[in-house]
């Protein structure tokens with residue numbers, strides 16, 4: 001049987017980014033509890049993260065940056081100590097576990113399994129700088145490691161923000177396909193339609209910038225028209241899915257309009273691909289949405305029945321957070337007839353299909 005693992009640890013929610021910071025690590029605890037309470041995870045599937053090793057981090061990061069981060073002191077030359085990237089006691093250990101958790105997941109995946117690191121997906125961290133709430137780029141490190149095992153990786157990023165640092169890392173690399181769908185005018189401002197890779201990597205980097213208020217149908221359109229045919233053509237050994245719950249309609253930092261319906265569908269699509277799959281959490285700044293989205297995608301990828309009603313204890317927390325339940329599902333936001341797909345998005349997809357020979 002294919003090994004399944006969710007990588008999680010109480011240390012994932014022990015970090016404190018400060019009262020006014022959007023990152024609320026308790027979201028991970030809530031997601032994990034919801035998975036347990038809804039029967040979407042078994043005890044055998046839970047794996048603890050381990051600290052990433054220096055030599056693993058050096059696959060992507062500079063020694064100078066790692067030294068600076070390990071000191072846990074503000075240093076603006078490395079982006080440390082800004083409002084986005086505060087430095088606090090324990091940030092080094094937290095970051096090592098977050099990155100190491102994705103490497104634990106990568107081990108499961110390189111043996112043919114499916115694994116989800118609930119503490120990973122830090123796609124903005126640069127080789128020598130923290131950025132966008134990200135300190136160590138677990139994504140780039142894990143992809144580089146899988147690559148060195150001779151595996152070809154397709155990276156699908158459905159976080160509302162563009163994966164700038166991952167794109168840069170593999171921009172000239174034909175063995176890593178980077179595919180990002182993101183809000184066109186959101187942080188960090190990169191991820192243009194025209195960025196298709198360079199040199200040998202030309203044609204192996206695809207960005208689909210979504211207009212504000214894009215909905216479930218828009219995302220499904222992109223996946224069916226571009227992702228699936230490109231995935232099939234590339235025929236990778238591993239799919240790496242940076243999920244990102246921040247494309248959800250109620251996310252406080254973004255302006256997309258996705259519901260739980262598309263996350264469920266994406267989980268189904270990914271599950272049906274039948275290739276070893278590494279998933280990471282990524283963004284998501286509304287705790288109840290994050291928990292619902294991560295429970296749903298894991299349930300779908302692993303082919304489980306998802307109960308409609310939220311458990312009593314979760315519902316109590318949800319109500320305090322402003323979600324009145326009791327369903328795990330949002331009111332369906334789509335008709336399924338593709339009538340609503342935005343014209344500007346159709347043009348972008350056509351442009352890419354022509355450029356990529358689809």
Ligand SMILES: [Zn+2]
Pocket residue numbers: 159160161244246282283284
């Ligand atoms: Zn994001």
